[in-house]
Amino acid sequence: MLRLEGVTVRFGDRAVVDAVDLEVAEHETVCVLGPSGSGKSTLLRVVAGLQQPSAGRVLLAGADQAGVPVHRRGVGLMFQDHQLFPHRDVGGNVAFGLRARGSAKPEYEERVASLLELVGLPGAQRRAVASLSGGEQQRVALARALAPSPRLLMLDEPLGQLDRGLRERLVVELQGLFSRLGTTVLAVTHDQGEAFALADRVVVMRDGRIAQAGTPLEVWQRPASEFVARFLGFENVVPATVSGGAAATPWGKVPVPAGSPEGERRLLVRPAGVVLSAAGLGCVVESRTFRGTHVALLLRPEAGPALEAECDLTAAPAVGDRVAVAFTPSEVVVLPAA
Structure with a gap:
């Protein structure tokens, strides 16, 4: 047309x-x-x-x-x-x-x-x-x-x-x-x-x-x-070196989807892919915002820039709590280098 x-x-x-x-x-x-x-x-x-x-x-x-x-x-x-x-x-x-x-x-x-x-x-x-x-x-x-x-x-x-x-x-x-x-x-x-x-x-x-x-x-x-990615509202974007199914980032090693391009890249981790775990990257909860279906968390990691995460309503930690997070590969996107 x-x-x-x-x-x-x-x-x-x-x-x-x-x-x-x-x-x-x-x-x-x-x-x-x-x-x-x-x-x-x-x-x-x-x-x-x-x-x-x-x-x-x-x-x-x-x-x-x-x-x-x-x-x-x-x-x-x-x-x-x-x-x-x-x-x-x-x-x-x-x-x-x-x-x-x-x-x-x-x-x-x-x-x-x-x-x-x-x-x-x-x-x-x-x-x-x-x-x-x-x-x-x-x-x-x-x-x-x-x-x-x-x-x-x-x-x-x-x-x-x-x-x-x-x-x-x-x-x-x-x-x-x-x-x-x-x-x-x-x-x-x-x-x-x-x-x-x-x-x-x-x-x-x-x-x-x-x-x-x-x-x-x-x-x-x-x-x-x-x-x-940033226009869509995603803020968890960092430089990364991708090799062998993982990326070296300021947050440490982050798993990436199978078949991801390797080398010097930028890495996006959607907030849904930042999950609370028994062990992982240590963070302090800086803020939490009620979003209706979930709680949006702003985390200050022990290494690297701030992380945005999403958490179930009943499991959301309080501001000031210390937590550990891991990363879900399906919520990670390998972007071209800047």
Whole structure:
């Protein structure tokens, strides 16, 4: 459905997007993830036609979009700030794109009614935009973007302004909705939880380039670099020398998965792989944080940098306790050298 070939955007001497190649298959949901300034929103604007690339091509269904204006690309756009028309009621907002393309009133009224029901706002056509909650405005914005039946729906930080509980509920609803409709979706977000819950495939960007792409499970289990690992929230990363099924690290010997590459590397140990044991690396518990399903521990080892660990609710040691930890090989990832 969508193919980007060597897309580059330069502002002066700076490449905000740098020679990006990306494909999105029909009916696939792809989330572009990255910190502020990584180029993800600029990439979305290029696909939409709101930003001209300095180099490269954008193809939709095989057709080069060079010179094709926004309203002729057949894409739907949904922004973080909703951008609803305050002088139009809900029905008028949803119908905007349909009226602009000349749909007859009975046709677009039926379409508006069905879309509002689809997004969980049945019968809301006459409601004023100002009377809506943030979550309801988000639903109206989604219905408006879906109304013209776009071949590609693009979402820019779609849930960024909502509270956490509402974001989590809407992510589940969006995932089910896109699956039922067979919508092709390209979304950008800085929220990894949102991206991993919504996407069939995640693309992590750094400094205008793709740092890693894969299924949510692939990216989570096997970060491709220290940058990706730290962006995902993993802090247990140290230099290591890998040889013979183990790695020499500042924490001592750490077992690694079979078949891991050897030599000078960086080593990631997920918090779930730092386990309390009868013998092992001695640590002092510096802090403990309740996480609902587990307790997150910050440990100060007798050697090496601080360690993050996860512990069962009933077995969590107290702050100041001395403990010993061992490492689980399945939770260790050997990364390329820095």
